[in-house]
Amino acid sequence: MSDIDPARTEQIRANLQAARDRIEAACAKAGRSPSEVSLVAVTKTHPASDVRALASLGVVDVGENRDQEAAPKAAETADLDLTWHFVGQLQTNKARSVASYADVVHSVDRARLVRALGDRAAEAGRTLTCLVQVNLDDDSEAGVLGPRGGVDPSDAPGIADLIEEQEALSLGGVMAVAPLGGDPYTAFGRLHEVAGRIRDRYPRATMISAGMSGDLEAAIERGATHLRLGAALLGARGTNVG
Template sequence: MQGSASERWSALTSQIPARVRLLAVSKGHPALAVRELAGFGQQAFGESRLQEAVPKQSELADLPLEWHFIGRLQKNKVRGVVRAFPVIHSIDSWSLAERVSRIAAEEGRTPELLLQVKLRPDPSKGGWSETELFDVWPRLLSLPSLRIRGLMTMAPQGLASDERLRLFRECAALKDQLELQECSMGMSGDWREAVTAGSTWIRLGSALFGPRPASLPG
């Protein structure tokens, strides 16, 4: 999307229903760009690299921002992520959930979690299948120091629009079956289908910020 940051912001937010929250994916963008977007009213920002996010958060500590971790969470980064992010979108296994629970208790934190589900074959992504999630659900609910708020999914590359819509509707239905509140699905190429299907969070990066600066990690 062309235009200034304010024009991109206005064009996108005018199309998003009030029930849907916008997560601005700020990975690869400098703190100054986050500050500019926050000036328009954006509060929630998503990062996927701990080493990039922490200094950015420090530089923006004067702003009342809501930070979400959206990348694949490596086990050796759990403590740092738990310290820095109140919301984590990418819990994709029992062992990771258990580790986050233990470390959150040690750190005196209670992060909100979205569980990553994989409802179509996709070798490039992790996540629970519907069957796996139901099998582990009672144990997940028993883990201390966690607030399980919803589900997150991503559509595999190459799906047609109607196939993405079907996938997102399945995820929203699973969220309802588990009596969860949030469904994080939909990115720059498919957020409209996700909103139609019932997403409560969409994750947009370049559509808001423009291209990432070459000098920052891509």
């Protein structure tokens, strides 16, 4: 079990409060309730002790983007009542491992991955919530994954259909990363439209995973239900700077 450093916990507490203040302000501006927005703490490159500190502060949603870091961290904190979110690009050969600990997979963007996750989750006797990752780059082409993954918006409903066909998978909604150098308000507006089309077909698929430390205000304005925050909570990667 990792020890929790009181000074580090206080640093995270301050960062968490600042993030929640930003979320509340953005929700007020957008005419939304803060209760509609969940915070997923992305702990990549940070130790399991930070996960414990976050849990001690009431954070229950934890995200990772690399299986080789997520699997041992999830095992080390298995005594905590956490919901684990896998938010990074996922290779099909990692599906068995991810299906063993993740509760939500945000980055589902191709049929082969849907089948792999469905098979591995069934083998493990678990149900995974899956989000369709949408490529919001202006030059995205149908069927072509961008450098950070995601399907063309026009192909997202098809992936949603495939997820729903898998007994061990549950369609949660959509996820996206704002394009580098682009306007996040415009990009997340496109995601909101895709989310609406999928929700019309599958009313339970209400999750919109959008927004990180630098663009959470735009995401909230455009209907995000889940924010993926790393640096805003834990500081720069691999450091304890707040």
